[in-house]
Amino acid sequence: MKPSKKLYSTLALMVGMSLSVVSNAHADNAQNEISAQQPQMPQVLIEAQEKGYFTIIDSTPVEEYPDLRAVLTRTANGQFNLYWVNEKQNYVNVGALIQGDGINIANKYTEKLKPSIGEAFKEIHNGGLILGNDVTTNDDGVMYVFVEPHCGYCKRLERNLEPYIEKGLNVRYIPLSWMSPNTPDIIATIAKSDDKVEAMSQALRSQLKITTSSDQQIMAGLNKNSSIMRAVGLTGTPGVVYKNESGKYTLTGGLDGKNLENLANYLMKQGKMAKVATK
Known part of the structure; x- marks a missing residue:
């Protein structure tokens, strides 16, 4: 049965939920347009891309589950979605995959x-406005946060973030x-x-007393930050940027729970290693 328009819309828009669809065949020509190096994709993903619901970015085998392949897509407005392709049983899931x-x-x-x-984000050091207590071009172990003081999610x-900042997490805000x-x-x-980190904390709690008016330099920095936000594909706040284990800048949205704990602990460890290396 040919996949319906409703199915394509669901594939493109559902995030954080589980969806199973059956894929009947593979499209060789369309697959070659994605990448000569990539394995074949299920027909339903190929056709969804052809219809403009998203673009297939890349894929990789899932280490934890040998039968699965993770496929990343991006919508026209920059939203990333992850699909799980079971290559043996020939089905596709989308959203979270939570282990025991x-x-x-x-x-x-x-x-x-x-x-x-990386290249787009490095421009933050060329006229961008960064608010933090330890702002240098060395950002090993640093968490950058794109933030709007009135943003509820921020x-x-x-x-x-407060308990991790107290433990030594180096947070730099990009307002x-x-x-x-x-x-x-x-x-x-x-x-x-x-103390810019504490001042930002007060602002986000609506407790900061405004004592200074913005000037041309502040506005120029804010404009630069907005340009960088668009360049890295961020469509809303908060946005978190950090260097991963490969030294590559990565972008994610607001984190909480175990995901935030794992990232904060990793960055604090990297920060300590960077300080030791410079002594």
Whole structure:
């Protein structure tokens, strides 16, 4: 039976839920357009790409489950979705894949397959505005957070980050402004603060007293940050950027729970190693 338009829409839009579809055949010509090096993809994914629902970015075998292949796609607005292809039983799942220990390995494979944002993100050090207490070009072990002070999800991420910041996690904020006319003044006040991380925390808790007005330099930095946000494919806040084990910049959204704990612990370990190496 030919896949319906409704099925393609579901494949393109469902995130974090489980969906199974049967794939009957493979499209050789369409597959060659994706990559001569990639294994064949199920017909349903090939046709969904041809109809413009998403673009297939890359795929890789799943170490934890030999019969599975992870396939990363990106929609026109920059949203990444991960599909699980069972190559033996010939079916496709989409969304989370949670192991017995509670770890969602979808995050691992999404980050592994995302294209590098390195060149675009490095521009943050060329006129971008970074708010932190230890801002240098060395960003080993650093968590960068794209943030809008009035963003509800940013407020939640800040609350979740507090215990890790207290333990030594190096967080650098990349501020953005679009939700309120007073955001530039909030950013200017944080930029003048001695403890910028604490000032950002106060701002996200709506407790910061605005004492400074924005100026041309602040606005130029905010404009640069907005350009970088678009260049790396971020469509909303918060956005988290960090270097993975391969030294590649990776981008993810707001994290919580075990995923945030694992990333924070990894970055704190990397930060300590970087400090030892420079002594």
